[in-house]
Amino acid sequence: MANDILALLKQELLLSVIIIVLLIIKIGADEWKSSNLLNFINLLLLINLLAGFVLNVEGSLFNGMFNTNRLIVLEKNILNLATLLISLQSFNWLKEHKHVIEFYALMLSTLLGMFFMISSGNLLMFYLGLELSTIPLAAMANFDLAKRRSSEAAFKFIISSAFSSGLLLFGISLMYGATGSLDFEIIRQQLNGSSIQLFAFILLLSGFAFKISVVPFHLWTADVYEGSPVAVTSYLSVVSKAAIFFVFVPVLYTVFKSLADSWYWMLFLLSILTMVVGNLFAIRQNNLKRLLAFSSISQVGFILVGISGNSQAGSASVIYFLIIYTLSNLAAFGVVSFISSLTGKESIDDYKGLYKTNPLLSWVLAIALFSLAGIPPTAGFFGKFFLLMAGASRGNYELIVIAAVNMVVALYYYLRVIKAIFMESNEHPIEKLKISPLPGLAMLLCVAGIIITGFIGWIYDYIFSLSTRF
Amino acid sequence: MNLTLLVLVPLVTAFAAILCKGIKQVRVVSLLGALVQLALGITLLIFYWKERGAGNTATMLFESNYSWFKPLNINYHVGVDGISIAMILLTSFVVVAGILVSWLIESPVRPVIRAGMGKEFFFLLLFLSVGAYGFFISLDLFTLFFFLEVSVIPKFLLIGIWGSGKKEYSAMKLALMLMAGSAFVLVGLLGLYFNTDTGNGSHTFDLVVISQMHISVDVQNLFFPFLFVGFGIFSALFPFHTWVPDGHSSAPTAASMFLAGISMKLGGYGCLRVATFLMPAAAVTYAWIIILLATIAIIYGAFATLMQKDLKYINAYSSISHCGFVLLGIGMLTQTAITGAIMQMVSHGLMTALFFAAIGMIYSRTHTRMVEQLGGLLKAMPFISTVFVVAGLCSLGLPGTSGFVAEMTVFIGSWQNTNTFYRIATIVACASILVTTVYILRAVGQAIMGPINSARYNNLADGTWNEKLAASVLIIGIMAIGVAPFWLHSLLAPGAKTIIEHVERSIAIQ
Numbered sequence: 009m010a011n012d013i014l015a016l017l018k019q020e021l022l023l024s025v026i027i028i029v030l031l032i033i034k035i036g037a038d039e040w041k042s043s044n045l046l047n048f049i050n051l052l053l054l055i056n057l058l059a060g061f062v063l064n065v066e067g068s069l070f071n072g073m074f075n076t077n078r079l080i081v082l083e084k085n086i087l088n089l090a091t092l093l094i095s096l097q098s099f100n101w102l103k104e105h106k107h108v109i110e111f112y113a114l115m116l117s118t119l120l121g122m123f124f125m126i127s128s129g130n131l132l133m134f135y136l137g138l139e140l141s142t143i144p145l146a147a148m149a150n151f152d153l154a155k156r157r158s159s160e161a162a163f164k165f166i167i168s169s170a171f172s173s174g175l176l177l178f179g180i181s182l183m184y185g186a187t188g189s190l191d192f193e194i195i196r197q198q199l200n201g202s203s204i205q206l207f208a209f210i211l212l213l214s215g216f217a218f219k220i221s222v223v224p225f226h227l228w229t230a231d232v233y234e235g236s237p238v239a240v241t242s243y244l245s246v247v248s249k250a251a252i253f254f255v256f257v258p259v260l261y262t263v264f265k266s267l268a269d270s271w272y273w274m275l276f277l278l279s280i281l282t283m284v285v286g287n288l289f290a291i292r293q294n295n296l297k298r299l300l301a302f303s304s305i306s307q308v309g310f311i312l313v314g315i316s317g318n319s320q321a322g323s324a325s326v327i328y329f330l331i332i333y334t335l336s337n338l339a340a341f342g343v344v345s346f347i348s349s350l351t352g353k354e355s356i357d358d359y360k361g362l363y364k365t366n367p368l369l370s371w372v373l374a375i376a377l378f379s380l381a382g383i384p385p386t387a388g389f390f391g392k393f394f395l396l397m398a399g400a401s402r403g404n405y406e407l408i409v410i411a412a413v414n415m416v417v418a419l420y421y422y423l424r425v426i427k428a429i430f431m432e433s434n435e436h437p438i439e440k441l442k443i444s445p446l447p448g449l450a451m452l453l454c455v456a457g458i459i460i461t462g463f464i465g466w467i468y469d470y471i472f473s474l475s476t477r478f
Numbered sequence: 479m480n481l482t483l484l485v486l487v488p489l490v491t492a493f494a495a496i497l498c499k500g501i502k503q504v505r506v507v508s509l510l511g512a513l514v515q516l517a518l519g520i521t522l523l524i525f526y527w528k529e530r531g532a533g534n535t536a537t538m539l540f541e542s543n544y545s546w547f548k549p550l551n552i553n554y555h556v557g558v559d560g561i562s563i564a565m566i567l568l569t570s571f572v573v574v575a576g577i578l579v580s581w582l583i584e585s586p587v588r589p590v591i592r593a594g595m596g597k598e599f600f601f602l603l604l605f606l607s608v609g610a611y612g613f614f615i616s617l618d619l620f621t622l623f624f625f626l627e628v629s630v631i632p633k634f635l636l637i638g639i640w641g642s643g644k645k646e647y648s649a650m651k652l653a654l655m656l657m658a659g660s661a662f663v664l665v666g667l668l669g670l671y672f673n674t675d676t677g678n679g680s681h682t683f684d685l686v687v688i689s690q691m692h693i694s695v696d697v698q699n700l701f702f703p704f705l706f707v708g709f710g711i712f713s714a715l716f717p718f719h720t721w722v723p724d725g726h727s728s729a730p731t732a733a734s735m736f737l738a739g740i741s742m743k744l745g746g747y748g749c750l751r752v753a754t755f756l757m758p759a760a761a762v763t764y765a766w767i768i769i770l771l772a773t774i775a776i777i778y779g780a781f782a783t784l785m786q787k788d789l790k791y792i793n794a795y796s797s798i799s800h801c802g803f804v805l806l807g808i809g810m811l812t813q814t815a816i817t818g819a820i821m822q823m824v825s826h827g828l829m830t831a832l833f834f835a836a837i838g839m840i841y842s843r844t845h846t847r848m849v850e851q852l853g854g855l856l857k858a859m860p861f862i863s864t865v866f867v868v869a870g871l872c873s874l875g876l877p878g879t880s881g882f883v884a885e886m887t888v889f890i891g892s893w894q895n896t897n898t899f900y901r902i903a904t905i906v907a908c909a910s911i912l913v914t915t916v917y918i919l920r921a922v923g924q925a926i927m928g929p930i931n932s933a934r935y936n937n938l939a940d941g942t943w944n945e946k947l948a949a950s951v952l953i954i955g956i957m958a959i960g961v962a963p964f965w966l967h968s969l970l971a972p973g974a975k976t977i978i979e980h981v982e983r984s985i986a987i988q
Contacts, residue, residue, distance in 0.1 A: 321550070393623075393664070408664075432646075469549060
């Protein structure tokens with residue numbers, strides 16, 4: 009039994025150990041040079057990532073409250089990787105910051121929460137994980153301590169998450185009332201499509217929709233993204249979003265399978281709304297962080313198209329896309345965060361003529377944006393193609409047409425950035441920046457991932473073979 | 479012969495160019511890469527003849543097939559027939575000429591293009607050709623779509639960075655319209671994919687396999703327009719041609735040559751190979767619309783050209799008209815017409831590349847492209863002017879040039895249709911040649927012949943070695959088709975025959 013717990017909870021335990029180590033270090037933190045401290049923490053995160061690939065077992069604990077299998081391990085590894093990349097990228101920003109350890113303790117707590125959430129087999133466990141992953145995030149959003157916008161962002165975030173948690177809780181309690189259990193398996197058996205169950209499901213769906221900023225539940229997104237420090241913004245837009253999808257997809261596909269006919273139309277509507285509204289707002293943005301925020305909203309719309317396919321291919325394409333989206337978005341945020349931490353410039357106008365002074369950063373950003381837009385040979389092309397393919401498997405081509413049109417619209421605002429970087433000139437261009445090693449390494453990893461992932465067919469094959477349970 | 483070489487050579491060349499130091503190395507490397515591509519193209523042709531001579535009658539030759547995404551049944555499947563070989567040859571000719579024309583891009587004497595970024599320029603040109611080669615050899619629709627989109631972004635950057643005039647507007651317009659085209663294609667491909675059945679419940683993107691399946695007529699009628707319009711946008715299908723004039727005239731010389739010479743051919747090839755070949759029943763149903771739009775494009779393009787005063791706009795609008803012949807030939811659905819359509823693609827590719835090259839040479843010396851500001855260039859620059867005249871004569875279809883062969887074949891093929899509507903369309907399209915003659919001869923007469931317009935034209939330098947070589951390469955191509963069209967015809971006819979047999983079979987089934 010003890011061995012089981014050690015093996016099955018391996019990733020969670022490791023993360024807890026790291027958090028405790030950090031707290032112990034905090035006692036004598038003044039004696040550390042901040043760059044040494046950061047290097048040490050990054051090393052811990054690297055160990056954490058690598059440990060995720062060995063000694064993996066499948067099974068469940070605590071009467072099915074906690075499950076793990078190879079797919080879940082893979083998902084946790086993706087989150088670990090993304091966290092490591094974000095940590096590398098924010099090196100410059102954190103080096104100047106007085107509260108490095110607190111930042112990491114908060115970030116890793118949220119990660120721990122996400123792990124429990126992904127592994128949960130019970131609505132209670134799910135809710136616990138979700139809250140653990142949300143509340144520290146609000147503190148992180150406030151981490152530019154001197155900036156008022158940062159506090160504003162944190163405040164907006166905590167209110168909107170509290171609201172969505174309220175919706176979720178309401179949904180959970182109704183679901184409990186309607187089925188008599190919080191266990192996913194029992195709920196699945198008890199579902200009969202009665203109106204109370206449907207209502208509970210809609211509440212649950214709205215709660216999810218809030219977290220992944222689906223239109224019309226997206227209003228908090230842009231402000232929070234803009235106000236938070238870039239590291240937190242990228243964490244919000246990549247890690248926390250991916251984690252929710254990792255639990256959202258299996259819950260829809262297994263627990264609520266019998267309601268598929270109802271939720272298909274909900275997803276259909278939500279995905280169209282999300283793509284269209286996200287794109288239309290992104291067109292008007294001048295601040296790169298806001299632009300990426302709205303673009304990530306519209307990406308969520310595309311993911312919903314893939315989910316609506318409701319099959320093994322649907323689940324596989326969503327996870328595959330999320331890997332690619334993680335790399336692309338992190339590459340884009342990496343450049344934005346790097347430039348913003350050294351110069352404070354974030355608007356598209358500031359980026360005019362960037363190519364003349366910083367060709368490497370420009371190419372990284374360009375490749376990331378092409379990948380987000382779904383242009384080959386970047387991996388984004390494969391991700392988008394498979395998402396739409398999964399969606400089209402139901403034969404709903406009207407949705408595919410709308411998605412395809414939205415890809416064109418999305419290309420427009422990505423190209424606007426490319427145009428500013430490569431084609432326009434600026435009287436005060438961003439000066440030549442020296443790329444520091446760790447953020448540079450993070451960008452290199454992201455770009456390499458973006459270029460290679462699509463061409464290696466077995467990555468998709470592997471994910472597909474893990475998604476057999478749907 | 480391993481066809482993947484055709485993709486790898488330009489790709490390797492492109493990255494080698496990035497690693498080079500200094501523009502001199504870059505252009506030498508690029509030219510070498512382009513020459514290797516040309517050699518590969520010619521070797522491919524010889525191998526093809528050898529195989530056919532040895533009695534190999536397989537539809538596709540030199541096939542190779544690797545699994546790429548197994549669960550989705552997506553393969554990297556390549557192979558060629560005569561039609562693809564013709565397009566590959568065209569591409570390799572234009573690439574060599576394009577690289578040669580851009581030889582002096584960073585020269586202080588005549589900075590044709592914004593200085594300092596020559597490396598990226600050659601990189602993007604070569605990358606564009608990767609897309610084109612890959613597209614022409616693909617037999618898997620996913621691979622084909624992949625390469626189709628690969629070629630979009632280099633165009634955007636080439637026009638936007640090194641272009642002239644309202645370059646950013648044109649680049650954006652081109653990128654968005656072509657993306658819209660590929661969005662249509664994407665929907666069409668997915669629709670087609672999910673209506674194929676390989677027998678064990680899985681679907682396929684394989685072009686050869688799908689062509690042997692029976693796709694239900696309803697499905698064909700639903701998705702044919704998506705595919706045809708999608709590819710048609712690339713090939714200036716009326717009314718989606720508006721990116722052509724802006725894109726071509728804002729682009730730097732080599733990019734214009736690539737755009738008109740290669741990229742627009744992707745569209746025509748896709749209309750034929752994907753839309754018509756895989757959905758023959760729908761092609762028959764929609765033929766009249768295709769022909770109507772093509773005829774409008776031919777006439778509209780010709781008359782719009784009459785009004786143009788800028789040499790690049792003249793050629794860009796005339797491209798709309800000439801590409802109309804391609805679509806007309808495809809819509810007519812007879813073997814001769816389809817052979818003619820492909821011939822017209824090759825011919826127009828060479829001719830328009832030559833035209834843009836000549837215009838680029840003239841512009842880099844006179845700094846104007848306005849017809850009325852030019853005049854008497856023949857005296858100052860005999861070689862460049864001759865090139866211009868040759869391109870013009872090919873454009874108006876003078877016997878002895880490829881233009882005559884191609885258009886004649888299209889007309890004969892079209893006339894084989896006895897339907898009154900088809901015949902009227904053919905007559906109207908034929909009549910457009912008269913208009914073509916007017917605008918070409920007028921441009922030649924004003925810009926090349928006549929009195930010298932400005933004293934500074936007297937001491938302009940004639941073509942440099944690289945420009946002479948570039949023009950010669952293209953003129954050789956034009957003449958090789960114009961004087962001895964048999965080899966091209968025998969290359970294309972089997973492919974066209976396969977397509978027509980396919981169409982007839984599907985009519986017979988109904």
